[in-house]
Amino acid sequence: MRTERANDGGQVERREPKVIVGAAIIRDGRVLACARSAPPEVAGMWEFPGGKVEPGETETAALVRECAEELAVRVEIGARVGRNVRMAHGRSVLKVYAARLLHGDQPQPLEHSALRWLSATELDTVTWLPADAPIVAALRPLLGPAS
Template sequence: MGTYRVMRQDDNGNRALVAGELTRPAAEAMADEFEARGHKQLYWVEPLPARIVVGGALLHQGRVLAARRSAPPEVAGGWEFPGGKAEPGETEQQALERELFEELGVRARALHRLPGSWLVRPGLELRIWAAELITGEPRPLQDHDQLRWLGPTDLTTVDWLTHDREVLPHVAALLH
């Protein structure tokens, strides 16, 4: 289930956002309410594009880095492939490289996207990429309190967040 916005168009053809970040039923109810009030403008509901979140399976010397979340509370203590939201105008590769620098203090190169994508919450889609460590020693600078390098036989020794767990078979293949 995604998020939706209500748009309107006036008699001159000017389009404007009425409301965003709504569920589909809420957006449709809002558009119906405006039309029922006799507003002379055209109203419609359209989906908001999902914002992309990139996670990085950071590879180095036959191991992959796992990071334990410290925030927000609903995922604290869970392990993930670190990363974050892509900014407008940024490619997924650029976003991943920037996020790994900001969160871990390392320079990395995005290699290729791993199969799958997951709706983290409405309007937020996770995509996980393989990446290689170029320089630096990872440190938990933001949103994490612990890091671990895991080899192929260690992948199931941490409590992965659901979405990250689903990509483990593809990560394991990279480690062999």
């Protein structure tokens, strides 16, 4: 989806939406959920770690960088999970990928107020950010049998 906006000369500019990537880090049939610490309107809501894809960066490279910055972990990125989720009135799109931890790394909450490993039956025990919520249903089959 492209967004259009008139510039100072009245000509329409077409812009591709900004891409935001998220990592559904899966370990032992559970996915890592991260509680936002800011801004205040979403503090305490849960999300998949990730962030903006920078110019010249691939989506997977952005996820590797974001996981290192937010959680101090190294990850291997796998297949997409779910569909694209429009955000910010169509100005951004969220794309979530499955991921796995490398080298026995343990996530640290460097930018989040809390971390939780959730099984398929526990996914609904937290309040997901609106953009992350549509991914949850697509994630369930990847977590294996209910525990």
